[in-house]
Amino acid sequence: MALWSAFFNKLIKNKQRKPNGMKNGAVRSGRADDLEKKYLDKRLEANIQTIKETTGNSSDIIIRVLEAGKGSHFPIQAAVVMADGLTDYATVSDFIIESLLNEQLFEDIPKEKVLTVLEKKILSVTNVKVIKEWNELFNSVLSGETVVLVDGTDQALGAGTRGGKTRNVTDANTEVSIRGPKESFTESIRDNTALIRRRICNPNLWLESMKIGKETKTNVGIMYIKGIANDDIIEEVKTRLRRIDTDSILDSGIIEQFIEDETFSVFPTIFYSERPDTIAANLLEGRIAIIIDGSPFVLTVPALFIEFFQTADDYYTRVDISNAIRMLRILVFFVSMIAPATYVALTNFHQEMVPTQLIITIAAQREAIPFPAIVEAVLMELTFEILREAGLRLPKTIGQAVSIVGALVMGQAAVQAGLVSPMMVIVVAVTGIASFATPSYSIAISARLIRFALMIISSIIGFYGIIIGVMFITIHLCSLRSFGVPYMAPFAPLIVKNLGDTVIRMPAWKKDIRPKLISQNNIERTGEDQRPKPPDKKR
Amino acid sequence: MRKQILLWLCLMLTVPSLAGCWSSRELTNIAFVIAIGIDKSEDNRYLLTMQIMNPRNSASVQQASSSKGSPVNVYTGHGNTIVEAAREAMGHISRELYFSHANLVVIGEDLAREGVLEIFDRLERSPQFRRTSFVVIAKDMRATDLLKILTPIDQIPANKIIKTIKFSESLWGEAIKKDVKEAIDELSSSGKQLTLTGFSIEGNKRNGRNATDMEETFVPSRIISDKIGVFNNDRLIDWIGGETARGFLWTQNRIKSTIVNFDWANHKEAVSYRVVRSKTGTKAELSNGRPSVTVSVKVEGNIGETHVPLDLWDPAELVKLQEAIRKEIRKEILKSVEFAKEKKVDIFGFGEYFYSDTPKYWKKVKKEWNQKIFPELEVNVRVDAYIRRSDLRTKPYFYRMKGGE
Amino acid sequence: MTVEEAKIDRLQLFLLILLFELGTAIVIPLGTDAGRDAWLAVLLGTLGGAVLFFVYYQLFLFYPDQVFSSYVQRIAGKLAGGIIAYVYILYFLYTAARDLRVFGEFLLSTFYPETPLFIINALMIVVIMYAAKNGIEVIARTGALNVFLLYLITIFGIVLLFFSNAIDFHQLKPFLENGFFPVLKSAFTEILYMPFGEAVVFAFIFPYLNRRKGGRMIGICALIFSGLSIALTMAVNLCALGMTAMKNTPFPLLAAIKEINVMEFLQRLDVIFLISLFIGAFFKIAIYFYASVIAIADFFRLDSHRRAVYPIGVVTLIVSMMIASNYPEHIRQGLKWETLYLHLPLQVVVPILLLLFAFWKNRNNKKIRKTPSG
Numbered sequence A: 001m002a003l004w005s006a007f008f009n010k011l012i013k014n015k016q017r018k019p020n021g022m023k024n025g026a027v028r029s030g031r032a033d034d035l036e037k038k039y040l041d042k043r044l045e046a047n048i049q050t051i052k053e054t055t056g057n058s059s060d061i062i063i064r065v066l067e068a069g070k071g072s073h074f075p076i077q078a079a080v081v082m083a084d085g086l087t088d089y090a091t092v093s094d095f096i097i098e099s100l101l102n103e104q105l106f107e108d109i110p111k112e113k114v115l116t117v118l119e120k121k122i123l124s125v126t127n128v129k130v131i132k133e134w135n136e137l138f139n140s141v142l143s144g145e146t147v148v149l150v151d152g153t154d155q156a157l158g159a160g161t162r163g164g165k166t167r168n169v170t171d172a173n174t175e176v177s178i179r180g181p182k183e184s185f186t187e188s189i190r191d192n193t194a195l196i197r198r199r200i201c202n203p204n205l206w207l208e209s210m211k212i213g214k215e216t217k218t219n220v221g222i223m224y225i226k227g228i229a230n231d232d233i234i235e236e237v238k239t240r241l242r243r244i245d246t247d248s249i250l251d252s253g254i255i256e257q258f259i260e261d262e263t264f265s266v267f268p269t270i271f272y273s274e275r276p277d278t279i280a281a282n283l284l285e286g287r288i289a290i291i292i293d294g295s296p297f298v299l300t301v302p303a304l305f306i307e308f309f310q311t312a313d314d315y316y317t318r319v320d321i322s323n324a325i326r327m328l329r330i331l332v333f334f335v336s337m338i339a340p341a342t343y344v345a346l347t348n349f350h351q352e353m354v355p356t357q358l359i360i361t362i363a364a365q366r367e368a369i370p371f372p373a374i375v376e377a378v379l380m381e382l383t384f385e386i387l388r389e390a391g392l393r394l395p396k397t398i399g400q401a402v403s404i405v406g407a408l409v410m411g412q413a414a415v416q417a418g419l420v421s422p423m424m425v426i427v428v429a430v431t432g433i434a435s436f437a438t439p440s441y442s443i444a445i446s447a448r449l450i451r452f453a454l455m456i457i458s459s460i461i462g463f464y465g466i467i468i469g470v471m472f473i474t475i476h477l478c479s480l481r482s483f484g485v486p487y488m489a490p491f492a493p494l495i496v497k498n499l500g501d502t503v504i505r506m507p508a509w510k511k512d513i514r515p516k517l518i519s520q521n522n523i524e525r526t527g528e529d530q531r532p533k534p535p536d537k538k539r
Numbered sequence B: 001m002r003k004q005i006l007l008w009l010c011l012m013l014t015v016p017s018l019a020g021c022w023s024s025r026e027l028t029n030i031a032f033v034i035a036i037g038i039d040k041s042e043d044n045r046y047l048l049t050m051q052i053m054n055p056r057n058s059a060s061v062q063q064a065s066s067s068k069g070s071p072v073n074v075y076t077g078h079g080n081t082i083v084e085a086a087r088e089a090m091g092h093i094s095r096e097l098y099f100s101h102a103n104l105v106v107i108g109e110d111l112a113r114e115g116v117l118e119i120f121d122r123l124e125r126s127p128q129f130r131r132t133s134f135v136v137i138a139k140d141m142r143a144t145d146l147l148k149i150l151t152p153i154d155q156i157p158a159n160k161i162i163k164t165i166k167f168s169e170s171l172w173g174e175a176i177k178k179d180v181k182e183a184i185d186e187l188s189s190s191g192k193q194l195t196l197t198g199f200s201i202e203g204n205k206r207n208g209r210n211a212t213d214m215e216e217t218f219v220p221s222r223i224i225s226d227k228i229g230v231f232n233n234d235r236l237i238d239w240i241g242g243e244t245a246r247g248f249l250w251t252q253n254r255i256k257s258t259i260v261n262f263d264w265a266n267h268k269e270a271v272s273y274r275v276v277r278s279k280t281g282t283k284a285e286l287s288n289g290r291p292s293v294t295v296s297v298k299v300e301g302n303i304g305e306t307h308v309p310l311d312l313w314d315p316a317e318l319v320k321l322q323e324a325i326r327k328e329i330r331k332e333i334l335k336s337v338e339f340a341k342e343k344k345v346d347i348f349g350f351g352e353y354f355y356s357d358t359p360k361y362w363k364k365v366k367k368e369w370n371q372k373i374f375p376e377l378e379v380n381v382r383v384d385a386y387i388r389r390s391d392l393r394t395k396p397y398f399y400r401m402k403g404g405e
Numbered sequence C: 001m002t003v004e005e006a007k008i009d010r011l012q013l014f015l016l017i018l019l020f021e022l023g024t025a026i027v028i029p030l031g032t033d034a035g036r037d038a039w040l041a042v043l044l045g046t047l048g049g050a051v052l053f054f055v056y057y058q059l060f061l062f063y064p065d066q067v068f069s070s071y072v073q074r075i076a077g078k079l080a081g082g083i084i085a086y087v088y089i090l091y092f093l094y095t096a097a098r099d100l101r102v103f104g105e106f107l108l109s110t111f112y113p114e115t116p117l118f119i120i121n122a123l124m125i126v127v128i129m130y131a132a133k134n135g136i137e138v139i140a141r142t143g144a145l146n147v148f149l150l151y152l153i154t155i156f157g158i159v160l161l162f163f164s165n166a167i168d169f170h171q172l173k174p175f176l177e178n179g180f181f182p183v184l185k186s187a188f189t190e191i192l193y194m195p196f197g198e199a200v201v202f203a204f205i206f207p208y209l210n211r212r213k214g215g216r217m218i219g220i221c222a223l224i225f226s227g228l229s230i231a232l233t234m235a236v237n238l239c240a241l242g243m244t245a246m247k248n249t250p251f252p253l254l255a256a257i258k259e260i261n262v263m264e265f266l267q268r269l270d271v272i273f274l275i276s277l278f279i280g281a282f283f284k285i286a287i288y289f290y291a292s293v294i295a296i297a298d299f300f301r302l303d304s305h306r307r308a309v310y311p312i313g314v315v316t317l318i319v320s321m322m323i324a325s326n327y328p329e330h331i332r333q334g335l336k337w338e339t340l341y342l343h344l345p346l347q348v349v350v351p352i353l354l355l356l357f358a359f360w361k362n363r364n365n366k367k368i369r370k371t372p373s374g
Helices: A002-011 A044-054 A089-101 A111-122 A134-142 A189-199 A231-243 A252-259 A276-284 A305-309 A319-348 A356-366 A373-393 A396-417 A422-437 A441-479 A496-500 B002-018 B082-091 B109-114 B119-125 B143-147 B157-171 B180-187 B211-215 B242-251 B315-343 B350-357 B359-376 C010-025 C032-062 C068-076 C078-110 C117-134 C136-163 C181-204 C215-241 C243-248 C252-258 C270-299 C306-322 C327-361
Strands: A061-068 A076-083 A128-131 A146-150 A156-159 A205-212 A218-225 A271-273 A288-292 A298-301 B030-040 B046-053 B072-079 B096-098 B104-108 B134-138 B195-203 B221-232 B235-240 B258-264 B267-287 B290-306 B378-389
Touching: A044 A061, A044 A076, A044 A134, A044 A146, A061 A089, A076 A089, A076 A134, A089 A111, A089 A146, A111 A128, A111 A146, A111 A156, A128 A134, A134 A146, A134 A156, A189 A205, A189 A218, A189 A276, A189 A288, A205 A231, A218 A231, A218 A276, A231 A252, A231 A288, A252 A288, A252 A298, A271 A276, A276 A288, A276 A298, A305 A319, A305 A441, A319 A356, A319 A373, A319 A422, A319 A441, A356 A422, A356 B030, A373 A396, A373 A422, A373 A441, A396 A422, A422 A441, A441 C117, A441 C136, A441 C270, B030 B109, B030 B143, B030 B157, B046 B082, B046 B143, B072 B082, B072 B143, B082 B096, B082 B119, B104 B109, B104 B143, B104 B157, B109 B134, B109 B221, B109 B235, B119 B180, B134 B143, B134 B157, B134 B180, B143 B195, B157 B195, B157 B221, B180 C243, B221 B242, B221 B315, B235 B242, B235 B315, B242 B267, B242 B290, B242 B315, B258 B290, B258 B315, B267 B315, B267 B350, B267 B378, B290 B315, B290 B350, B290 B359, B315 B359, B315 B378, B350 B359, C010 C078, C010 C136, C010 C181, C010 C215, C010 C270, C032 C068, C032 C181, C032 C215, C032 C243, C032 C327, C068 C078, C068 C181, C068 C270, C068 C327, C078 C117, C078 C270, C078 C306, C078 C327, C117 C136, C117 C270, C117 C306, C136 C215, C136 C252, C136 C270, C181 C215, C181 C270, C181 C327, C215 C243, C215 C252, C243 C252, C252 C270, C270 C306
Parallel strands: B030 B096, B030 B104, B104 B134, B134 B195, B290 B378
Antiparallel strands: A061 A076, A076 A146, A128 A156, A146 A156, A205 A218, A218 A288, A271 A298, A288 A298, B030 B046, B046 B072, B195 B221, B221 B235, B258 B267, B267 B290
């Protein structure tokens, strides 16, 4: 017994993490974090020298030294620091450098007040802030602002000149919509917040920013509609984000992994989308959006299981069609999860369930196959997954074709070679197509994983195994919470009032109530008697 | 937390090694039994015949090498009980017998005459075997011989028997469809006696086992449904056919459509009445301790064919025709009642009606029902026949020629 | 204090009670003494069950924040109360193991004759342990999801039976063939205890209700609804099977499902029935299991019920294998021995006595007298 526990302990010993990468006696790395100085120097040369040293003379950090002003104590030395490519050239040259070189503006300014006057009267840009610390200066320069240094002052000015090339607002390519807006988010956080603001013209739409990631200092923003979003959840989100202590945040996916409730659950508890209208709709239900600079995917929390089956199109198309398709989607999700397992269970354990003629046909096909059914199933499924992965890397035009058609063609070839039975090819094709029909990618991959587990257990104990597996998953789903909200709401706990937007969707004019557990002001969203009718008077 | 996961992982990895995949059956290791036949063998044991589907030859898919062999194969086993006989057959078959798709039970006539009470126990108890399978008797032959015959149109001979019995019951009325559930209910009830349809082979009994025999236009041996067997308790005592059988079926509310010929204008069986709908109700009554049963039949139909001149456009004529039909159907029913009374078997289930409606009386007379009370039972038959139309002709084309006005 | 920090709302309680009562009652033959009129016996038993439920709920109202094993000690004194609480722990464990055994036997008789009973029971217990570990909230939520599936399947089955022409209403006659007495006897010696008296287990779950108002009504409605469902199912079984078959089969509902035959295509649908049986059995065993875990955690003052889950799970599994060496023995134990020695005292006598004591003890306590209505 002691041996066992010693063995176990050794296997899972937690390694101690060393603090912050700095070993004792290390040379100062010259990084911005560990500058000896904190505040700027009064002398311009010293400041410029520090900048050059810290950035290692990076060729895209441009320091333009100029002489500003004309007058009694002018010209004074000034420098303009900016990062090439991150700023808007026109603004910098036309408004900042131009202003600084314009001698007339500088007359009659006392030396001590140069910076204040510059800030308040001369620099004609939209936002200007005063910088005292080196940290702020580098943050400023590296986020695209232009920093103006003046000799003799230990403060600097950071002017808002963000620009540079980012991707244009284009069509969403992962969430295509037939009817509905086609804009999608880009990698620039400002563009994204603008897209959302454009849709919700409400002063209660608040945006809070923070910088996360020690090395990357990525700009992360939280948006929510004050008064509708639940205050506790807002606090929780902020707490979790502030807790993040890592060096890089490159995409919203990384943030997701840091703040989600359960890392090892197959099911996602945070929703993401590329479309501004989806995010705006979520905000209006009381959710909180997390926007990350550099990622076109915006996260919303809390997320519910049923959200992953809803698309934006559902709300814009007609009620009957969208309801039917939504129910189809849920059905399809289950099919993609249990289809191969059911096939294995039926042909190995419960042959009585299959109509006689069909089971004879399958038996005839299987006569020639050397493998047992479960091996065949796993083989075909793995092949399909490999093909699917391969299809992702290929250029768009042939990528889609390779996935499905390739699988079928390969399946046909395998059938003729006597490796698999035609029935198996059909089952795998149906499963594959079913998994493509699931709208949200993150849920589709959960189904893919579960499918294999169910296949294994169904080969051991048949349908009972599938039932046990599905029950397990159900219990797991019911135990998940997303930021405190039960994952399976409004099914469990059953909130009848919110059921109008889950499997079926009520028409837009029906009295609509915000989700009870997510928002805090359950104001009814639609007014009275909104049902459309033709006018009483006939023409 | 990690310890738990590791522990679970170790536990779960041991499971597949334990798993002999206990109840798993590979499709290629199963023999699908589609019909079973039960006979008495020479040494007083059971001879169990199993008609097994041959997947290669009966599958729908186009196989690369489609050599058309026989779609079914027959195996037999001996044993003192049915379940023993089935296992004994394992020596002949390379696969495990699987009865879930079996939907026909054939009982040989010899065994039927000796008594069928015991054989239904296994059929009922087995988790595989279905109670919805049909039961028939092999008439004048052994079940094993019946099951060895192939059929031309239906690939699987068992299906032919099943379909024949279904259509025959509802469209002709001289066969009765019984499944295991109904057979058991009737065997265990004292208010109704068992009846089963008989099937026999017309033509050469030995030919017809070969697939090549099926290639002829008029195959040498054909399976036909032939008479209904009547049981007393669990022994087969007699067969009824023709009008007696049909009369019996009228009372059971099983006829959907049939042809009733009746005499007209001194011509025997001259006009055919096509029954389209029929409904029978039975009512049991007890008045002053005297039991009586009223059978009411209501039929609707058309005049299908006539060999005598009839003016079918005349409603008055139709009324007379209806009366003739009534008489004919009543005759058929009474014929079957007489037969049953004579043999002292209540095949109609009148006793059951007394049981449901007058349970106290039934309790008293249960034991003597078949022997004493039923033969004296007053049976009233009421028939309402309606002629609705006469297909596409009003008067036959030979109306004038045969003497009509 | 409740052992777990959880809250369930009244709708969830309703669904839990419903699932629990339906549990194994629709599967095993109930009320066989009453023959054809078993469905009538069930309806009568429902009324009796409602009365018993009233007793349990009233006890709860006296001590709203405590689990049964705690307040029994307060009513009857530490020693006697402790013994009673302990007996209840054993009772729940035993019943959980019994129901597990019934479920396992069912699977073995029908679908998996070669598989060892141990494996089937073990798989079931593993899932139940997982559910119990997650707590009553998760069990309630899972229940909400599953109850719809259960009813869907049952209605589907009944509709298909109609389409297969398997239903013969004449089987319901003769009505009251042997008089009213067998019906009464069956109702009050058998059905009252199983399944309706088993609601005593909810004495451990009431403390988790988030709002007490209307709780009694909800519970009684759930009982009545489940009673109606069971009666309906039995009537349908009878109509589909006939008296002889129904008397002799250990699983009437399955036999009825076997009769389904629509258009020669939808036949042999037994496996679909397996799903509904699983759901019923799962919730019954899970609630018993959870109640015993909570009782143990409360009685021994454990800090979390989670610690007790694994050991109790293993114990339940082993007990389920050991209690009977074959199925008929198991059933006979249930019908003859258990009713007199277990169900009658623990479901009826002890709660009523406790209630009387509680009334007397709290007769001066006006605050509790004015209990919320409903």
